[in-house]
Amino acid sequence: xxxxxxxxxxxxxxxxxxxxxxxxxxxxxxxxxxxxxxxxxxxxxxxxxxxxxxxxxxxxxxxxxxxxxxxxxxxxxxxxxxxxxxxxxxxxxxxxxxxxxxxxxxxxxxxxxxxxxxxxxxxxxxxxxxxxxxxxxxxxxxxxxxxxxxxxxxxxxxxxxxxxxxxxxxxxxxxxxxxxxxxxxxxxxxxxxxxxxxxxxxxxxxxxxxxxxxxxxxxxxxxxxxxxxxxxxxxxxxxxxxxxxxxxxxxxxxxxxxxxxxxxxxxxxxxxxxxxxxxxxxxxxxxxxxxxxxxxxxxxxxxxxxxxxxxxxxxxxxxxxxxxxxxxxxxxxxxxxxxxxxxxxxxxxxxxxxxxxxxx
Amino acid sequence: xxxxxxxxxxxxxxxxxxxxxxxxxxxxxxxxxxxxxxxxxxxxxxxxxxxxxxxxxxxxxxxxxxxxxxxxxxxxxxxxxxxxxxxxxxxxxxxxxxxxxxxxxxxxxxxxxxxxxxxxxxxxxxxxxxxxxxxxxxxxxxxxxxxxxxxxxxxxxxxxxxxxxxxxxxxxxxxxxxxxxxxxxxxxxxxxxxxxxxxxxxxxxxxxxxxxxxxxxxxxxxxxxxxxxxxxxxxxxxxxxxxxxxxxxxxxxxxxxxxxxxxxxxxxxxxxxxxxxxxxxxxxxxxxxxxxxxxxxxxxxxxxxxxxxxxxxxxxxxxxxxxxxxxxxxxxxxxxxxxxxxxxxxxxxxxxxxxxxxxx
Numbered sequence: 001x002x003x004x005x006x007x008x009x010x011x012x013x014x015x016x017x018x019x020x021x022x023x024x025x026x027x028x029x030x031x032x033x034x035x036x037x038x039x040x041x042x043x044x045x046x047x048x049x050x051x052x053x054x055x056x057x058x059x060x061x062x063x064x065x066x067x068x069x070x071x072x073x074x075x076x077x078x079x080x081x082x083x084x085x086x087x088x089x090x091x092x093x094x095x096x097x098x099x100x101x102x103x104x105x106x107x108x109x110x111x112x113x114x115x116x117x118x119x120x121x122x123x124x125x126x127x128x129x130x131x132x133x134x135x136x137x138x139x140x141x142x143x144x145x146x147x148x149x150x151x152x153x154x155x156x157x158x159x160x161x162x163x164x165x166x167x168x169x170x171x172x173x174x175x176x177x178x179x180x181x182x183x184x185x186x187x188x189x190x191x192x193x194x195x196x197x198x199x200x201x202x203x204x205x206x207x208x209x210x211x212x213x214x215x216x217x218x219x220x221x222x223x224x225x226x227x228x229x230x231x232x233x234x235x236x237x238x239x240x241x242x243x244x245x246x247x248x249x250x251x252x253x254x255x256x257x258x259x260x261x262x263x264x265x266x267x268x269x270x271x272x273x274x275x276x277x278x279x280x281x282x283x284x285x286x287x288x289x290x291x292x293x294x295x296x297x298x299x300x301x302x303x304x305x306x307x308x309x310x311x312x313x314x315x316x317x318x319x320x321x322x323x324x325x326x327x328x329x330x331x332x333x334x335x336x337x338x339x340x341x342x343x344x345x346x347x348x349x350x351x352x353x354x355x356x357x358x359x360x
Numbered sequence: 361x362x363x364x365x366x367x368x369x370x371x372x373x374x375x376x377x378x379x380x381x382x383x384x385x386x387x388x389x390x391x392x393x394x395x396x397x398x399x400x401x402x403x404x405x406x407x408x409x410x411x412x413x414x415x416x417x418x419x420x421x422x423x424x425x426x427x428x429x430x431x432x433x434x435x436x437x438x439x440x441x442x443x444x445x446x447x448x449x450x451x452x453x454x455x456x457x458x459x460x461x462x463x464x465x466x467x468x469x470x471x472x473x474x475x476x477x478x479x480x481x482x483x484x485x486x487x488x489x490x491x492x493x494x495x496x497x498x499x500x501x502x503x504x505x506x507x508x509x510x511x512x513x514x515x516x517x518x519x520x521x522x523x524x525x526x527x528x529x530x531x532x533x534x535x536x537x538x539x540x541x542x543x544x545x546x547x548x549x550x551x552x553x554x555x556x557x558x559x560x561x562x563x564x565x566x567x568x569x570x571x572x573x574x575x576x577x578x579x580x581x582x583x584x585x586x587x588x589x590x591x592x593x594x595x596x597x598x599x600x601x602x603x604x605x606x607x608x609x610x611x612x613x614x615x616x617x618x619x620x621x622x623x624x625x626x627x628x629x630x631x632x633x634x635x636x637x638x639x640x641x642x643x644x645x646x647x648x649x650x651x652x653x654x655x656x657x658x659x660x661x662x663x664x665x666x667x668x669x670x671x672x673x674x675x676x677x678x679x680x681x682x683x684x685x686x687x688x689x690x691x692x693x694x695x696x697x698x699x700x701x702x703x704x705x706x707x708x709x710x711x712x713x714x715x716x717x718x719x720x
Contacts, residue, residue, distance in 0.1 A: 136609075137609070138609055138612060148545055151545065151552060151553050152553050183598060185508055185511065185593070185594055185597040185598065192511060192594070193511050193512050193594060217597075217598075217601045218597065218598040218599065218600065218601025218602035218603075218604070218605060219601045219602065219604050219605030219608070220605065221602055221605055221606075222602070222605035222606045222608065222609040223605055223608075223609075231598070233545070234545055234552070234553060234595065235594065235595050235598050237545040237577075237578065238543060238545065238577070238578040238591070238595050238598070238599050239578065239598050239599055239602045240578065241577050241578025241579045242578035242579065242581055242582070242599045242602055242603055243578075243602055243603070243606050244578070244579050245578060245579030245580065245581055245582035245583055246581075246582045246603050246606050246607070247606070247610075248579070248582065248583075249496075249497070249498055249582040249583075250607075250610045252498060253638055253641060254614075254638070256638075257631070257634045257635060257637070257638040258631060258634065260634045260637070261633075261634065263630055263631060263633065263634070264630075264631040264633075264634040266627075266630050266631070267626075267627040267628065267629070267630035267631025267632075267634070267635075268627065268631060269627070270623055270624075270626050270627035270630060271617070271618060271623060271624040271626070271627025271628060271631075272627075273621075273623065273624075274617045274618065274620045274621065274623070274624040274627070275617060275627075277617070277620070278613055278614070278616075278617040281613060
């Protein structure tokens with residue numbers, strides 16, 4: 001591994017390609033440690049005009065030409081078989097080859113996960129990484145996982161998510177013992193299904209570096225009751241998308257309200273500074289950048305539609321994980337878990353047929 | 361059964377008791393069919409002063425004194441054992457005794473479900489009723505079920521929810537063939553876990569009076585993609601509470617925005633008519649009143665915190681279900697389902713240990 005921070009960037013991924021990703025890198029250089037460098041994978045001909053407009057990047061970036069781009073709608077299995085030589089593949093390959101400490105991509109989520117699993121492998125006995133959503137709350141940001149990769153989760157897997165989520169939150173938010181809640185339909189110990197109750201028992205008995213809060217409910221997410229919320233990928237994915245849908249519902253309703261007539265438009269004009277602050281607060285860009293947890297390496301997924309500010313934030317997440325003791329600590333915690341009594345008593349989730357947002 | 365519409369009302373349930381429930385009944389008399397009558401169960405001494413202020417009610421209501429009230433935090437098992445003689449128990453008992461065609465309560469959800477199952481029994485081979493949420497969308501209202509009673513659901517149960525949800529939506533919204541979606545983490549047929557995929561196959565092959573749309577995702581709820589969304593009680597409960605939490609997050613953010621400074625307050629004042637229309641649109645009272653589906657009878661749960669307008673709407677739902685062919689149609693559809701090839705091939709969900717928001 002290089003001594004200096006090196007981040008491998010899939011410059012072609014996302015809805016906007018190099019225009020946004022390179023502008024994001026340029027923004028990130030302003031807050032990253034001096035000496036940080038970037039490997040930019042993609043179509044050199046498309047990157048050059050953008051780089052010409054961003055002269056500050058020349059000294060900290062290296063263009064690594066890639067011969068193809070994985071489409072946003074490609075099937076993960078196809079991406080694995082045919083993705084070699086693409087900007088995404090090469091970006092992850094640099095991490096495997098220890099040329100970089102982290103990779104950031106705004107490309108196809110399923111393809112990024114499949115290629116990362118193939119090239120980096122999972123840590124421990126995990127089957128596939130957990131996807132983390134950074135969720136804005138009344139009190140800050142809560143990390144919610146898994147939001148779509150692991151559809152059927154037994155108690156073991158949920159305990160692993162708790163450990164990984166806490167390690168991630170600690171690395172990013174510098175909380176020594178993040179509080180962790182297990183998502184359920186009620187807070188009493190008898191609520192929920194077998195797996196969630198068994199995970200609750202194990203977490204109560206465990207001695208991981210986390211502050212286990214017990215069960216939380218859906219409305220605790222936006223309240224910010226805890227730092228980390230753990231759930232299976234089916235429930236987490238539905239909760240996340242339900243929230244995204246509702247956010248659009250509110251935004252649409254708000255827009256309709258303030259354009260309904262002349263008085264409403266005048267009101268919006270007068271209150272514009274506060275409205276702007278509100279929209280900044282609700283802007284997902286400020287919290288963009290979710291890691292794939294459980295891989296032997298730091299892979300950060302940026303939202304496909306992120307703007308330069310959002311992409312820069314994904315790079316910030318990558319840099320903070322790379323600078324922290326995250327990967328080692330996670331390995332330690334997970335090995336402790338594997339040795340804990342009762343762990344892996346049930347069949348591994350890997351053996352159950354299930355398909356998440358990412359094909360096997 | 362009486363010829364005229366008679367609705368049995370638990371007048372003591374909810375956060376506000378008779379003040380709200382009786383005012384709700386008074387509002388409902390304005391839109392119900394002429395001749396509709398109400399049986400008001402509860403503490404006569406508390407109801408009398410309220411009734412004195414609502415003279416129009418005297419001719420259409422009958423006070424049925426009840427000796428106790430089930431507390432909002434009572435355990436369902438306790439309510440079943442000790443609830444006899446309470447306003448809720450008596451309200452449901454009137455339905456069993458065919459003195460009324462529907463019951464409405466804003467009381468303890470778990471207790472209402474437990475007492476209803478005990479006194480009315482389930483239809484078919486179902487174990488417990490499905491709870492329906494009326495979800496406001498960009499296109500109207502979508503019925504989402506189950507939102508908390510059935511934690512572990514096999515394919516059979518999900519198909520039953522589709523049938524019941526469609527029958528409910530048809531009765532309330534007069535849609536001949538409501539469109540039904542199955543909640544999943546993606547729309548391709550290979551997505552999700554075994555039960556959701558098996559339910560999808562059966563619904564595709566079925567000939568129920570519904571328009572099966574296939575899989576939908578979390579953001580389809582607020583979009584209003586379909587009339588009815590089917591999911592297990594665990595996922596549905598988390599989605600509903602996640603949305604409730606997010607709604608409070610938005611309301612709080614909006615309030616902070618418009619009280620931040622003098623200009624913001626002025627802007628809100630000028631746009632107040634549109635803001636009022638918006639808050640009416642977002643008011644859950646307009647869609648209050650979720651049925652327990654699968655019981656031999658019409659039981660409507662009003663939100664505990666509903667105001668008179670909300671409670672009146674729950675009465676409207678009860679009246680519309682009572683007036684429609686709902687119960688017979690549901691019975692027909694469910695028997696057709698039980699005879700369908702492949703139905704009940706898996707173990708009934710009843711045999712699996714699980715606890716929803718309602719104790720067994």
